[in-house]
Amino acid sequence: MSIFKKTIFTGFSPNLTGRDTARALSYLLLPWRWARISSGRYVVLAEKKLREYFSVRHAYTFDSGRSALYYGLKTLGAGEGDEILVEAYTCVVVVNAIKFTGAKPIFVDIGDNFNIDPANLENKITAKSKILIIQHTFGLPAKLQEILAIAKRHNLKIIEDCAHSLGSRYQGELTGTFGHIGMLSFGSDKIISCVRGGALITDNQEIGLKIKELKNQLPEPSLIKTIQHLLHYPIFYISKPIYNLFIGKIILILAKKLNIINKIIYKQEKAGELVKFYPASLANALANILCYQIDEIDRLNSHRQNISEIYTKEINNQEINLPWRNNPIDFKNCACLRYPILLKNPNQLLSYAKKQGAMLGDWYNVPIAPADINFKKTGYLNDCPKAEFLASRSINLPTDRHIKLSDAKRIVKIINSFSGSN
Ligand SMILES: Cc1ncc(COP(=O)(O)O)c(C=O)c1O
Secondary structure, eight states: OOOOSSOOOSOOOOOOHHHHHHHHHHHHHOHHHTTTTTHHHHHHHHHHHHHHHHOOOOOOOSSHHHHHHHHHHHHHHHHTOEEEEEEEEEEHHHHHHHHHHTOOOEOOOOTTTTTTHHHHHHHHHOOEEEEEEEOOOOGOOOOOHHHHHHHHHHHHHEEEEOTTEEEEETTHHHHHHHSEEEEEEEOOOOOSSSOOEEEEEEEOHHHHHHHHHHHHHHOOOOOHHHHHHHHHHHHHHHHHHGGSSSSSHHHHHHHHHHSSSSOSSSHHTTOOOTTOOSSSOOOHHHHHHHHHHTTTHHHHHHHHHHHHHHHHHHHOOOTOOOOHTTOOOOOGOOOOEEEEESSSOOHHHHHHHHHHTBBOOOTTTSSSSSSSSSSSHHHOOOOHHHHHHHHHHHEEESSTTTHHHHHHHHHHHHHHTTTTOO
């Protein structure tokens, strides 16, 4: 890692700003705000902003996307004896949300676009199939026309997993508005963030009222957890610019080890178990920060699209495969959360880039990420060869608001100078 060059991050809270940090600090330091940490008017405001953004009648927030997904599944009746179809090349918390309802996850293989392969979907449907989760990986909308036609034929209910695709459009309409329910995530690495948060949206009156009823039964978030989430802001804000000097790295490692800041995925979740503090409602203080970010969705995505175009035009290393160039995509309709590239030896490129101060992303390097989970508990039957192949070759590049044109060019230069024999 070079100490002379600013580190480029892919993860590490890419949406974090000074404005959000100041707001988080105000909740931590100003006594008259303490009473408003857990509950207050911002949850209602965030939900209103989401309803307006999506032009839907219902939007309800939760402590996370995974909790939102769990309640979305419950709303659509998932339970013991049901099969829920979901793509391999996803995150373990998605699989946990299914399992916690009592239903069984059935993994569908993916296509070159990292989204559900319609042909494989047909093969995986049985009489027990009840709900289909459609993920729009990296922000690229799935083949909705084909997939929705299959779902209709088999009477499947749909949840769109828009954790990566907030603001993406398919045939002019926002992803999240095609299924019975759209699920959003505001986790620290997503399109917009409040460290941890999520939502469900729907325009269906009956479904909306059911979600509302379940959401109203949620406990308030634990104060300790919310304080951890608020502390995430100053700690990352201070550490990232000095990460290359090692001090930043040490602060982050210590903050994690000492439990001063949250973990994105807890140990229990990696083992397929529930975490004690969740599910819960979204904390008012986090909803306050979310409100600013909701107003920025389209602007942030437009930046992501511009950065993605640079990668598409300028990466010219023969060892690297660019799926978004080979099957050209319309960047204007894609949230471009991360820019996927494929190569034979992703770990070599990760460490080569790291040495030059660029920490590239490894979503998803296994079909159900992260790699250190208890795979047996997921119920995955090693029956999605394409997902396994793509996972074994995946790297993703950052596109977030902090990636300047010069950073994108630095990444291009690193990638173009890489050789598997380096
Ligand atoms: C595809 C996908 N769906 C859902 C989630 C869950 O979102 P959250 O982290 O807000 O619980 C994730 C989490 O990383 C994800 O990658």
